[in-house]
Amino acid sequence: MRNFKFCLFILAIWLCGPVAMAQHFNIHNPIKLPAKSQKAMIMQRIGYTDITISYHSPAARGREVWGKMIPYGKVWRAGANENTIFTITDDVIIEGETLAAGSYGLHLLPEKDQWTFIFSKNHTSWGSYFYDAQEDALRVTVPVEDTNEYSEWVSFDFNKRDRGEATIVLGWADKKATFGLSLDIDKIALENIRLQLRSDAYWEWFSWCQAADYCAEYGINTEEALEWVEKSIALQENFSNLDVKAKLLKQAGQETEAEKTIARAIEVGNHIYLERYGRRFLNKKDFEHAEYLFGEALKKDKTYWRAHFNRGNALKGMGKSKEAQKAFSMALNYAPEGAKAQIRNSMEAN
Structure with a gap:
């Protein structure tokens, strides 16, 4: 009887052994299954700066979320599974505090009336299980809001997207909180532009003109921009770079030089550029100036129908x-x- 039981024991080991061994040796090569909390990523570019949030999005599934499933006063991973990762390619300011370029583990410390967003230097750990406050790069605390619509899934979004700033909102169930982000867009842009002008762009008139026109558009860096546009003109004088130079001269308060420059631009510009230039004044309802420019375009090409058409619109305005x-x-x-x-409609409305 004892021998019989021993034989059964050996047989069980023999039958189960390969399975146990397979389980042991295959643990390093698991198959990937669909995640219950789906992976999500949101990215916004402001100027040259990319802001990316990568996270897993759990569902409420009928559970009471805040204060129950997600306890108050306890750090939470702001998502599911591994770290929620917040990545910025340039330094930014979050709620008045500077955060250096890089990747951060984004955690949340929720309270009933306020949430604290925590940006940890450690973004490679699993969730918040290994969170260490000594690794904090930044903490910002913002008020919590009740939402008008229930959100089944955790979600991040960019609600405001202006030049140089954005707001980022985290929402789940019946609550949400928003923090503001801004950056020195002009400083970052100029640094990037200067680097690009040291590449193949150096030999192109258009590159120098583009760089100068960016400054003219936003009223920045006027002195250096005038140097850039002069390099463009030296490579190839044309209406575009002379027009930009005139804008920069006006920006610098050099009105007389600006007028001389735009006169030169009209002299060298072809009918297409002059008609486009005239439309700027037409849109501003400066009909006399517009009519003059459409007339100058027609001196270059009397068959250019757009110049005739918009000259008609300017004359009608006069x-x-x-x-x-x-x-x-x-x-x-x-x-x-x-x-x-389109032309007949304008004729009938005249």
């Missing part, structure tokens, strides 16, 4: 109906078939 009709008629004469209906 109250010169008969002259406007003549201009529209000329536009109708030279325009392609697809544009004639």
Whole structure:
């Protein structure tokens, strides 16, 4: 009897052994199964700066979330599974505090009336199980809001996306909280532009013109931008870089030089550039200046229908109906078939 039981024991080991061994040796090569808490990622670019949040999004599934499933006063991973990771490619300011470029484990310390977002230097650990306050790079505390719509899934979003700033909201169930983020977009942009101008862009007139025009558009870095546009003009003088130079000179308060420069731009510009330039004044309802520029465009090419058409619009704005009709008629004469209906509508409305 004892031998019989021993034989059964040996048989069991023999039958189970391969399974046990397979389980042991295959543990290093598990298959990947669909995650219950789906992986999500959200990214926003502000200027040259990328802001990315990578997280797993658990569902409420009928459970009471805040104060129950997610206890108050205890650090939570702001998602599910491994760390929620917050990555920025440049230094930013979050709620008035600077956070250096890099990747951070994003955790949340929820309370009933406020939430504290924690940016940890450790972004490689699993969830918040290994969270250590000594690794904090930044903590910001913001008020909690009740939501109008119930959110089944944890979600991050960018609610405000302006030049140089954004707001990031974390919402789940019936609560949400938002923190503000900003950056020195002009400083970062100029650093990037300067580096690009030291590459192949150095030999292109358009690159220097682009760089200068960016400064003109936002009213920044005028002195250096004037140097950039002069390099563009030295490579190839044209309407575009002279136009940018004129804008920068006005920005610098050099009105007389700006007028001389724009006169030169009109002299060298072709009919297409002059018509486009005229439209700027047409949109501002500066009809006299616009009409003059459309006339200059037609001196370069009397068959350019757009210049005739917009000259008609400028004349109409000046109250010169008969002259406007003549201009529209000329536009109708030279325009392609697809544009004639638009011209006829303007003629009828004149």
